[in-house]
Amino acid sequence: xxxLVQSGAEVKKPGASVKVSCKASGYTFTSYYMHxxxxxxxxxxxxxxxxxxxxxxxxxxxxxxxxxxxxxxTSTSTVYMELSSLRSEDxxxxxxxxxxxxxxxxxxxxxxxxxxx
Amino acid sequence: QSALTQPASVSGSPGQSITISCxxxxxxxGSYNLVSWYQQHPGKAxxxxxxxxxxxxxxxxxxxxxxxxxxxxxxxxxxxxxxDEADYYCCSYAGSxxxxxxxxxxxxxx
Numbered sequence: 037x038x039x040l041v042q043s044g045a046e047v048k049k050p051g052a053s054v055k056v057s058c059k060a061s062g063y064t065f066t067s068y069y070m071h072x073x074x075x076x077x078x079x080x081x082x083x084x085x086x087x088x089x090x091x092x093x094x095x096x097x098x099x100x101x102x103x104x105x106x107x108x109x110t111s112t113s114t115v116y117m118e119l120s121s122l123r124s125e126d127x128x129x130x131x132x133x134x135x136x137x138x139x140x141x142x143x144x145x146x147x148x149x150x151x152x153x
Numbered sequence: 154q155s156a157l158t159q160p161a162s163v164s165g166s167p168g169q170s171i172t173i174s175c176x177x178x179x180x181x182x183g184s185y186n187l188v189s190w191y192q193q194h195p196g197k198a199x200x201x202x203x204x205x206x207x208x209x210x211x212x213x214x215x216x217x218x219x220x221x222x223x224x225x226x227x228x229x230x231x232x233x234x235x236x237d238e239a240d241y242y243c244c245s246y247a248g249s250x251x252x253x254x255x256x257x258x259x260x261x262x263x
Contacts, residue, residue, distance in 0.1 A: 071252065080156065080257040081191070081199065081242050086250055095250045098154070131198060137205060138246045139189035143198040 038062040040132055040144035047150045053120040056147045058132030065113040066090040069135040072106060072117045074128040075146075082128075086135065087115055122151045157182065157243055157255035164261040170231040173258045175243030176224060181253055183224040187246035190219060190228045193257075194239045202241075203228060230260070238262040 043057040072084040085096035087106040094106045105118045115132060130147045133140030158176040165171040175188065182188060186206045191199035201210050203219040206226060216231045230237055243255040
């Protein structure tokens with residue numbers, strides 16, 4: 037069965053960077069793009085970008101351009117999302133979600149990133 | 154890219170039907186039949202409920218249905234049940250591999 041298992045919660049200081057991992061299993065890793073979506077406390081879902089695990093190409097939401105980097109390691113079927121220059125407004129649960137067609141279908145369990153001094 | 158517009162809350166009694174709207178623009182909802190819907194219970198990851206506007210993934214109850222007219226997509230839940238109480242989000246393809254989500258709607262089953 038398809039599973040996306042994300043890394044654990046993180047606490048970071050403003051200005052730091054965070055790197056969240058998402059390990060995929062149960063399907064051919066390189067055949068499905070992966071979205072990253074975040075959700076601030078009590079708020080809605082926000083699309084951050086997408087990575088093609090096959091070739092490594094990425095597309096980022098304009099809001100995060102210059103601050104986000106998505107990468108992948110095909111040897112471990114893992115995608116990564118790194119967000120830099122963190123500020124308090126980046127406190128959120130970050131999700132990876134596999135793309136089917138264009139939509140996210142299977143989601144990871146989420147990773148809480150807290151930005152606090 | 155602005156978020157799609159959803160009502161903040163809707164409610165209904167068990168057995169009734171409710172509809173949640175999702176209004177976008179001619180650059181997203183209006184241009185593509187690629188709206189998806191998600192159900193999210195507190196503290197949980199979103200669950201995939203509808204894709205390509207009207208299609209249900211395997212395992213999703215046929216009480217959930219989707220439609221679209223112009224720049225507005227809709228999710229209808231018939232035969233409301235207590236376990237349907239959750240937040241619901243729409244999501245539309247917006248071109249160039251990008252997505253935009255709605256602000257979310259809290260469904261209360263009275």
